[in-house]
Amino acid sequence: MNTFKKEERLCSKKLIEELLHNGSSFLLYPLKVVWLIKPANEPNPYPTQLVISVAKKRFRRANKRNKVKRLIRESYRINKEEHLYNFLKEQQLTLLLMFSYVGKDIFTYSDLEKKIKLCLHRVVKEIEKR
RNA sequence: AUUGCAAACUGGUCUGUCGCUCUGAGCAAUCAGGGAGGAAAGUCCGGGCAACAUAGAGCAUCCUGCUUCCUAACAGGAAGGACCCGAAUACUCGGGGACAGCAAGUGCCACAGAAAAUAAACCGCCUAAUCCUGAUAGUUAUCAGGAUUAGGUAAGGGUGAAAACGUGAGGUAAGAGCUCACGGCUUUGUCGCGUAAUCGGCAUCGCGGUAAACCUCAGGAGUUGAAAAACCAAAUAAACCGGAGCUAUAGGGCUGCUCGCCUAAUCCGGAGGGUAGGUUGAUAGAGGUGAAUGGUGACAUUCAUCCCAGAGAAAUGACAGAUAGUCCCUAAACUUGUUUCGGGAGGAAACAGAACCCGGCUUACACGUUUGCAUUUUUU
RNA sequence: CGGGGUGUAGCGUAGCCCGGUAUCGCGCCACAUUUGGGAUGUGGAGGUCGUAGGUUCGAAUCCUGCCACCCCGA
Numbered sequence: 001m002n003t004f005k006k007e008e009r010l011c012s013k014k015l016i017e018e019l020l021h022n023g024s025s026f027l028l029y030p031l032k033v034v035w036l037i038k039p040a041n042e043p044n045p046y047p048t049q050l051v052i053s054v055a056k057k058r059f060r061r062a063n064k065r066n067k068v069k070r071l072i073r074e075s076y077r078i079n080k081e082e083h084l085y086n087f088l089k090e091q092q093l094t095l096l097l098m099f100s101y102v103g104k105d106i107f108t109y110s111d112l113e114k115k116i117k118l119c120l121h122r123v124v125k126e127i128e129k130r
Numbered sequence: 131a132u133u134g135c136a137a138a139c140u141g142g143u144c145u146g147u148c149g150c151u152c153u154g155a156g157c158a159a160u161c162a163g164g165g166a167g168g169a170a171a172g173u174c175c176g177g178g179c180a181a182c183a184u185a186g187a188g189c190a191u192c193c194u195g196c197u198u199c200c201u202a203a204c205a206g207g208a209a210g211g212a213c214c215c216g217a218a219u220a221c222u223c224g225g226g227g228a229c230a231g232c233a234a235g236u237g238c239c240a241c242a243g244a245a246a247a248u249a250a251a252c253c254g255c256c257u258a259a260u261c262c263u264g265a266u267a268g269u270u271a272u273c274a275g276g277a278u279u280a281g282g283u284a285a286g287g288g289u290g291a292a293a294a295c296g297u298g299a300g301g302u303a304a305g306a307g308c309u310c311a312c313g314g315c316u317u318u319g320u321c322g323c324g325u326a327a328u329c330g331g332c333a334u335c336g337c338g339g340u341a342a343a344c345c346u347c348a349g350g351a352g353u354u355g356a357a358a359a360a361c362c363a364a365a366u367a368a369a370c371c372g373g374a375g376c377u378a379u380a381g382g383g384c385u386g387c388u389c390g391c392c393u394a395a396u397c398c399g400g401a402g403g404g405u406a407g408g409u410u411g412a413u414a415g416a417g418g419u420g421a422a423u424g425g426u427g428a429c430a431u432u433c434a435u436c437c438c439a440g441a442g443a444a445a446u447g448a449c450a451g452a453u454a455g456u457c458c459c460u461a462a463a464c465u466u467g468u469u470u471c472g473g474g475a476g477g478a479a480a481c482a483g484a485a486c487c488c489g490g491c492u493u494a495c496a497c498g499u500u501u502g503c504a505u506u507u508u509u510u
Numbered sequence: 511c512g513g514g515g516u517g518u519a520g521c522g523u524a525g526c527c528c529g530g531u532a533u534c535g536c537g538c539c540a541c542a543u544u545u546g547g548g549a550u551g552u553g554g555a556g557g558u559c560g561u562a563g564g565u566u567c568g569a570a571u572c573c574u575g576c577c578a579c580c581c582c583g584a
Contacts, residue, residue, distance in 0.1 A: 078448085
């Protein structure tokens, strides 16, 4: 189930605005994470919608921005089921999530995967606190 | 052979696992097939396409600027000409690029310098008048020098990026393209070669530079861009406030102005309400590849063959392995620096990611290959 | 995607149209003033005019190509 299809991406402008205005956030270099919980009305195979953002100011060339986005997407795709989805399905929640890359250098895949795992763990912890 | 610089070419192939996107098949699960570039980049030109009236006239504005050709078109390309630079110094070879017109008019040319452009007189040179000094004769004459005034002069002088075209002769009080001869650049006419630019001959006219100064001449450009535009669906407020207009001389019709044309009772602004979904445009084309023919060439024509991304907050990725080119080691062969056998290293790397589509230009670029130039070393 | 603009001393600016000498303020340095500092006064230093070419005798200025930054339309 290591997929990343259209239903898992957050495209609606309204939801993105809601996430940015009301969401909680933390910084875990080189990523800034913004998240917002919403109650699940009906059972959904994809309980999370994700935005990946890389600023043009950090990476002027489009191919570098694409490279970073692909690395984030790949590591999220591999790890989300184990570290995030199981927890959310137990709690009957849906989550809006945003990864914003604020680093100045491009990480290698193995390094970035570790960071993504840490981010997912921390999101779970923060939700448990509430 | 080594190293460096410049230009051109090239910008790997294959397999597995997990994924993304499009197309087709299927009720579905799923299966099959396609999936970035030479610059996709910068957005500097040109065109297609679309709307605005069928895009029409004049002015303004902007662009281009040797000739002929290629092209859908171009500020692009090809061939040629003249000019400049370098090498050679007889022939020639290589490189360069905004190369119409200062002889239409206007402007500008700092500092220095006499003067920077209808010429002008600082020194100098020459003429005349007056005065002074000296010499000779001797009491007003001659000669020499100096001063002042009036005029002539661009030969000589220093300055400067540039000094009124250069050299020689005549001419003159002294001089001057003032005149003549030769020469340089240039205008116009004419003759000859060439499609033409241009080149050569003859006659004629002129002589500082600057048009990437204003400008003149010739040619060209209507404006706005796919967020253009067409259609479907959903929704709302034909209401409210302020201004213009009252059947045309207003306003509006995506244009800087005028004319002309069309429209027709509405138009502009403010505050506010609603919706922000889909389809087409949009991927078979000035298409690619190969061959033949024509042409010096850019290119064109014909035939054959192929279908090769089409997303929409935006796909082509991650991991692992093999392999070509490349390098190293060992052995053998001979043509003595190449080939072959075996083993090893390294191996998706640089610049960079389609957003309506094409043709160019510009810029970026690892490894490797080719060519040219330079450097160092070795052998002959 | 389309359109427009700006790069000048450590900082903020003038000069560019119409070519010749780069200006002003703050800051910096030295001196004077003060017991000392501040303020004030006098003097001084500091510039590849973003970068690479071209036109010109001569370029911050004119022309062309790049680089960086900013703004606007939606």
